[in-house]
Amino acid sequence: MHGGARLIIVCGLPGSGKTTHAKLLESRLRAIRFSPDEWMDALSLDLYDEGRRERIEALQWKFARELLALGLTVIIEWGTWGRVERDTLRLGARALGAAVELHYLAAPADVLFDRIRRRDREHPPIEREQLLRWIEIFQAPTPEEMRLFDSPEAIS
Numbered sequence: 652m653h654g655g656a657r658l659i660i661v662c663g664l665p666g667s668g669k670t671t672h673a674k675l676l677e678s679r680l681r682a683i684r685f686s687p688d689e690w691m692d693a694l695s696l697d698l699y700d701e702g703r704r705e706r707i708e709a710l711q712w713k714f715a716r717e718l719l720a721l722g723l724t725v726i727i728e729w730g731t732w733g734r735v736e737r738d739t740l741r742l743g744a745r746a747l748g749a750a751v752e753l754h755y756l757a758a759p760a761d762v763l764f765d766r767i768r769r770r771d772r773e774h775p776p777i778e779r780e781q782l783l784r785w786i787e788i789f790q791a792p793t794p795e796e797m798r799l800f801d802s803p804e805a806i807s
């Protein structure tokens with residue numbers, strides 16, 4: 652039995668394993684998972700369309716807050732590359748009385764690139780140079796930031 656509203660933020664670069672991890676949590680915790688990529692695919696949108704991605708994430712956040720207000724467990728797997736974005740989710744969920752976990756997934760650049768290439772989802776494919784630029788931009792959570800979150804709930 653799991654208690655109370657809980658937001659789980661799954662954070663990491665492309666290929667870090669967010670969707671794989673989030674799906675596991677989804678089934679084990681009986682949670683609702685929000686992935687912008689899946690909604691974009693379902694709507695036949697270009698995965699590189701950042702404007703539409705932002706609007707989908709805003710819609711998912713609206714639903715997420717409604718579900719948290721009902722006391723449910725919600726998983727957000729948007730990448731959340733920036734500290735400010737994670738702050739907004741954490742504070743928004745806490746304002747609803749929810750616990751908030753941050754699950755950060757990382758892997759070396761070569762591993763990320765290899766997984767992305769094998770998966771072959773993006774058209775045109777993500778180039779190595781582009782991935783290296785993203786690694787530069789990505790704001791990995793610091794230990795100080797991790798301490799602002801709740802400990803992960805034990806999963807059976």
Ligand SMILES: Nc1ncnc2c1ncn2[C@@H]1O[C@H](COP(=O)(O)OP(=O)(O)OP(=O)(O)O)[C@@H](O)[C@H]1O
Pocket residue numbers: 663664665666667668669670671672688730766767769770
């Ligand atoms: N821990 C892991 N070890 C080995 N392979 C993994 C691991 N996690 C994920 N993978 C594989 O790597 C690929 C990318 O994983 P996944 O789709 O979960 O990443 P993602 O972070 O959701 O990527 P994106 O941000 O592009 O959606 C998949 O083919 C998946 O099977």
Ligand SMILES: [Mg+2]
Pocket residue numbers: 669670671686688
């Ligand atoms: Mg994914």
